[in-house]
């Protein structure tokens with residue numbers, strides 16, 4: 645794969661955000677501690693995380709359910725605060741990831757190593773124009789295109805200006821900006837990045853041994869359920885990632901709960917038969933190739 649030029653905007657922004665997140669801990673410990681700012685940080689973390697998992701991923705990238713316009717706007721605004729690109733471009737990258745998993749075309753190809761899949765891929769420019777043919781459905785959604793056009797404005801307003809403004813209500817605007825803006829952002833980034841790195845390296849493969857995607861409770865725990873990644877790669881349009889009721893998948897519970905009040909609908913589920921057939925197939929393949937199965941747990 646030809647070496648790509650550094651993306652200095654991304655490198656400097658990511659480095660600065662990490663420094664500010666570390667400073668926010670110093671700020672809390674030594675300068676000013678406000679429970680209101682900490683609570684705001686948790687609320688912003690929950691809102692922007694669910695907007696990436698339930699919105700960018702399970703709604704826009706894989707239309708696995710339908711959502712009311714109010715919910716879509718919520719996802720688009722708080723998803724921008726997650727500073728992971730617009731929903732349109734994120735979805736195009738993600739659809740390529742599914743189509744070309746473990747190849748050079750996969751934007752976060754795990755074959756290039758843990759750190760590449762986790763964060764280094766963002767440090768390089770991708771000279772290719774986003775392939776809109778992979779997201780015709782999204783280009784027809786005027787709100788997705790609106791968010792794509794104003795992504796940077798939204799990211800700054802929802803990710804920084806609003807926390808700063810809210811913090812000024814309780815006399816801690818800088819603390820609110822640091823905690824709900826930067827500390828929240830770093831925690832959220834590394835959680836999302838873990839799906840591309842850890843869950844393509846560590847965990848079990850009960851549904852498919854074709855690719856590197858694995859099921860990992862720990863990644864599910866920090867990503868609102870996205871860690872059941874082996875299941876997800878096999879059955880991408882299922883709105884669930886953890887299929888058992890006890891699987892830790894808050895995104896699934898959120899989408900399901902909202903269906904009860906009409907904010908989501910048409911939740912797609914894979915039939916039990918298809919799931920069992922996939923499991924059986926994996927068992928047969930392992931029995932045929934015991935040496936291979938030792939590496940695939």
Ligand SMILES: [Zn+2]
Pocket residue numbers: 701705706738742876880
């Ligand atoms: Zn996916």
Ligand SMILES: [Zn+2]
Pocket residue numbers: 741839840844857873877
């Ligand atoms: Zn994946």
